[in-house]
Amino acid sequence: MRIAERRWTWGEAVNEVPEFVMLGHDDLLRAMPLVDHAHPGCYEFVFIERGKASWEVGDERFDTQAGDVFHSRPDEIHRGGFHVIEPCKFWWLIIREPNPRDWLRLTEAENRDLAETMSALPRVQHAGFQPLEAFRGLRYALESGMNLRSMAVRQAIQQLLLQITVPYSGDIAIASDLLGQFDRLIRRMETEPEWRPTVEQLAESVGISVSHFHRTFRAYTGFPPTAFMERQRHKQACRLLSETKEPITDIAFSLGYPSSQHFATVFKRFYGLTPTQWRSRSYSR
Template sequence: MNDKQMPIRWLFDPSMHNNHVATAVPEIVLLGYDRFNEALSLTDHLHEDCFEFVYMESGKASWVVDGETYASHTGQLFHTRPNEWHRARLHHIEPCTIWWIIVTDPGTSNEWLRLASDEKKALESALRSLPRVITVDSRVRSDFHLMREAVEQNDSHAALKIRHCLTDILLQAMQPRDSNLLPQDLQESMASLALNIEQNPDQPWTIERLADELGISESHVYRVFRQLHGQSPAAFIERLRIDQACAILASQPDKPVTDIAFDLGFKTSQHFATVFKKCTGHTPSQWRKLQKDKLG
């Protein structure tokens, strides 16, 4: 794996640090940042007595919690509750950039984030009823950056800054912003178009065709797609084509990979293989073999 493909990670593990932040904010179990340039394995795991929050700084990732799949994209916050088994869809997290934090369950401490008793109880109740994926304000990204700075500076105000930022992230999750600032008719047209693409990913979708169907400019199509789906139209379509490729590889074990690539609209089998590995962590042939091995 070359440097371009290597994931970039920053991690704060309080158990490995004997500093002011580690002792003053015991609610934090782990705090991290990851930039994945290609799919990376992320299999089933859980966090005992802890919540996990994952902020999508860029890209898209799909998660499986108790058998249910949840898609998240740029500007959204995904979370799991204590003791929930979860993983990335297809056991690989897609190329993306994320901030994440694992914190203890407020119900396990009487002095959680130094909140008053009634505030802590209200927070605990709210956290257990949150939607799985929430669109939040860009301030959440700033909060994560500020927490990293506070950890690295480790000055006398670091713990206060971190408690403030963590509280702000939780409040953002409890009172998310309205992400649907687009005109209602455009939202409906976009939803209909996205459904059409999902049902027919092999069609020759181009930015020009999307603009014609929506009756807006090509640049506007790009902006709206980014706002609603957290990725460009091309990336959205590629992801759907890879999903369909996975289904074909599993259901038609003798169909040549090259034929699958051309049927799904890829110009070359090499491009198909490159995109497939970037999204799943395996080449098409490797993925097909894994499915055969699972079936015995």
């Protein structure tokens, strides 16, 4: 019987980013055993995307819910509460502890300040939903094989550390049932990039006002609804251009653009390259 129905991990080394060790994402439908373990010389950060989970360090127990970040320190033995993780959806990042020299290409003073901040960080920090897009961006950078991938990975880690250590103070509480509705919409946006609903239609589909939908969706994803949908189309466009030989016109129509010219204009505005240039670079690697 499968315990973790949806699991993704990336533990391969990234050139020029020795600080990165592993990134993972779990969507647990059943409780999963998590016994005593430690990460030598590394911090682990766990971000709860949906649901609740508890953690134990020594004799202390820490409860987390959506928007919270739990962390363990280098060499520290920790485990799930009662040696399990409850059904929930979460991300986890393992990185090497800061050192005084050139860590994540930061200055010596920045490294020192970050090391002090991380050592004094509360065991559980409420970061809101701002880190979610950074986790997704880090995953995309790892999987894409893009040019300057090491820079994208490094910047995503820096962004996450900032959002965790200096959390967004304007976070909005979002009901758990609404989070489930948002996840449903996001899955459709990912699988049907040609889908182009209005914000009014999206709000109506989850039964809330347009203003409340716009505000809570942005708090959850880090982007306004229309910008988020456009980013999903961009990601799908990059995948199709890099992994297939479909004509660019066909790709444009499959993503819901009225013409290949319009697609090229939007794509270049976002990436600085035309679709043809992007495809040429992908095949030349």
